[in-house]
Amino acid sequence: MxxxxxxxxxxxxxxxxxxxxxxxxxxxxxxxxxxxxxxxxxxxxxxxxxxxxxxxxxxxxxxxxxxxxxxxxxxxxxxxxxxxxxxxxxxxxxxxxxxxxxxxxxxxxxxxxxxxxxxxxxxxxxxxxxxxxxxxxxxxxxxIESRKRREEQLSWLAVNDELTGHLNRAHLRKALEETIADLVSKDGTGAYLMVGIDDLGAVNADFGFEAADKVIAEVGARLASVLGPEDRIGRVAGTKFGIIIAESDADYMRQICVRLLNVVRESVIETKGGAVAASVCLGAVSLPEQADASNIAMTRAEAALDAAKRIGKSSWAAFTDKTDVISQRRRNTHMSDVILTALNERRVRLAFQPIVADLDEAPKKFECLIRMRGDDGQNIPAPEFIPAAERLGLVHLLDRRVLELALNTLAICPNIHLNVNISMETVKDFVWAEGYIALLRSNQELARRITVELTETQVIDAIDASIEFVSEIKKLGCSFGIDDFGAGYTSFRNLKAMDIDILKIDGSFVTGVSSSRENQLFVRTLLDLARNFGMQTVAEWVDNEADAMLLKGLGVDYLQGFLLGKPETNPDWLPDGAPNDPPQRTERGQS
Structure with a gap:
């Protein structure tokens, strides 16, 4: 040898x-x-x-x-x-x-x-x-068995909802597009149903989030159990499911809706917090007669669902022209008045939520969350006015006001850094995007302490406009962050092109991470990705110390959530009157 x-x-x-x-x-x-x-x-x-x-x-x-x-x-x-x-x-x-x-x-x-x-x-x-x-x-x-299993899991998560195992919104919409095209080519009829769980907020309040998740998963399983082999189901929102019925006339649509209502309420759902009697409401739209495109089908099914909810629990309603035109117009007119009046009367405010590197750190970074008070002094939840503002073309005004309030706050408090959210509608609109950038340009010293955030799903929908906008704000010294990262399907090429400073890990992967091996695996993968691209990371929705300690152990740079602090419109460090009005005193600035 x-x-x-x-x-x-x-x-x-x-x-x-x-x-x-x-x-x-x-x-x-x-x-x-x-x-x-x-x-x-x-x-x-x-x-x-x-x-x-x-x-x-x-x-x-x-x-x-x-x-x-x-x-x-x-x-x-x-x-x-x-x-x-x-x-x-x-x-x-x-x-x-x-x-x-x-x-x-x-x-x-x-x-x-x-x-x-x-x-x-x-x-x-x-x-x-x-x-x-x-x-x-x-x-x-x-x-490399572990790596292959991890890749397989991530591929599965790209298509399916983790909690229920059903299709996620994006892939259900794709399946809906294919179904409509198939029905048109065969001159067939089908249906699309939107299903909403009744009063899940009460389950959250009475039994906790874990019980609510159990209800969502069980309702999804019960709905799927009565569907045919060619039908599809997906989770389209936190408490809502979309169902595609491959073949359906008016009589069968009525039968399947009644069957779905009954299968959910036939027995209580056992959770660790106790037994929950669940029920759902349904909105139905005929395909392709009433909707020849997926976005139309989803919009009209949701309008029908709203009509069913007005009837009462465990109800269903079929879409009609009257359902869509009258109810939507009325809601639009009312909410438009509410938003414009709140802007004019300076009732749009900021709530500041801490972002910290360690549990015992005095916060100097905050996310600015928009809040709006009604004329009766009560807060209007953001989910009620943000979608309406986007639909009505008023979200540009809200984005502008949030930035103005953030800049006012930074001028008064020189030792803090603020994260602000911007809508894709503003980014895509040349006039409004230029106005937003001009406001930053005129306050360039303050802009260096601002991180502008876009959600991952928004970025994917308009990647070219996003890249151009990010390039302009970075020239002014702003940082840029991707919010809810993990909820979409951003490519490595796009990540590199965006020049991202901060990745905010979607809260659905953070909540309960200390007891979920799947979430831990996903968070580790995202952290490796962030490190490879030189980005810092923020974990959202951190609500207990066990999760916080594990996340820091994994290498997350910053934490954000109720454990570290709830959003506050009048935190101790903010001078009286700020940021709407000139401050009456400045000695309380953050040190």
Whole structure:
């Protein structure tokens, strides 16, 4: 045996190979480096030596090899043929060529057929060392089963809702588009239903979020149980499901709606907090007669759902022209007056929620959340006026007012940093976007302490406009953050093009992360992604210390949530009268 082959030391999976570069041009030191890198990554691995003259395999760690192959020690493949017989599907061409001596090195991934019948993903890398009769193929085999499972899980999450297992909104909408196209081509009829769970807020208040999640999941399962094989169901919002009925006339639509109402309320749902009697309301629209596009179907089904809710719990309503035109117009007119009056009377305010690096840190970073008081002095929830403002074209005014209030606050409090949200409607509108940027430009010293946030789903919908807008605000010293990251499907190319400073991890992956291995896996993946792109991270919805400690342990840079502080319109550090009016005193600025 040549000296270079004799120098091969088989020792417990972390092999040390010394010697010079072999005839194939593979450095023995390089093979050792690969082995150590794989071992440090925490994957089960071992090495083997292939002697082409003897045709046999020698394993560095028989125990590790046995675990990878799923056999008892001593039963590991001892020949190339026995090894190759354990590979699922066709053998990789580069691997086969390397073993035949026609290739200097190779790298491949494949599934092993284990003795227990299960498949197991592995990565194999190898190269030839030595000369003449002493020439050997040295290879490393490493388990990548965990990585493959993680990739499979992430692929599944890209299509499905994690809580219910049903389609997410984006993919249900895609399925709805396909169904409508199919119905049009076949001159068929179907239906789209919007289902809303009644009074889930009361379940949250009385039993807690965990019980509410159990109700959502169980309602979703019950709804799915009475659907046909060609029907589809997805979760389109927190308490709402969308259902596609592949074939349906008016009579069947009525039957399926009644059946869905009954299956939900037929028995109570047992939760840790107690038994919950759940019910739903439904809105139905006929396809394609009443809706020949997915967005129209979803809008009209939701209008019908609103009509059903006005009837009472466990009710359903079919869409009619009257349902959509009259009720929507009335709501639009009313909310338009409410928003414009609140802006004119300075009743649009900011609530400041702390963002901290550590639990005991005095906060100096805050997110500005919009609040609006009605003329009766009561707060109007943001979900009631923000969608209406977007629909009515008034959201530009709200974005502008939020920025004005944030700049006023920064001028008064020199030691704080503020995050502000902006709507995609403003970003896409050249006139309003330029006005927003001009306001930042005229306050450039303050702009350096502002982070502008867009949600991930908004960015995906208008990536070119987003990139241009972000480029302009970054020139003025602003930072840029992606909110609710993980809820959409941003590509690596887009992440790089956006020049993002902050990734805010979607709260649905943060809540309960300390007790959810799936959420921990997802958060780790996002953190690795952020580090690779040089971005800082913020975890939202942090509401308990266990989650906070785990998130910091994983490497999250900042925390935000009720544990650290609820949004406040009049925090202690804000001078009286700010930011709407000139401050009466300034000595209370944040130190």
């Amino acid at each position: 040549a000296d270079s082959a004799k120098a091969f030391s088989l020792k417990h999976g972390r092999e040390t190979v010394t010697g010079e570069t072999g005839a194939a041009g593979v450095s023995a030191r390089g093979v050792s480096t690969i082995a150590e890198a794989g071992d440090n990554a925490g994957g089960l691995q071992t090495m083997f030596e292939f002697d082409p003259e003897a045709g046999g395999l020698k394993w560095s760690d028989e125990e590790a090899a046995a675990r990878i192959f799923g056999v008892a020690p001593g039963e590991v493949a001892a020949s190339v043929d026995a090894f190759s017989a354990c590979i699922e599907g066709e053998e990789d061409e580069a691997r086969a060529a390397a073993f035949a001596g026609a290739r200097a090195s190779y790298s491949c991934e494949y599934r092993l057929k284990r003795a227990d019948g299960a498949g197991h993903w592995v990565e194999e890398r190898g190269g030839w060392i030595g000369y003449g009769p002493g020439r050997r193929l040295i290879s490393i085999i490493r388990s």
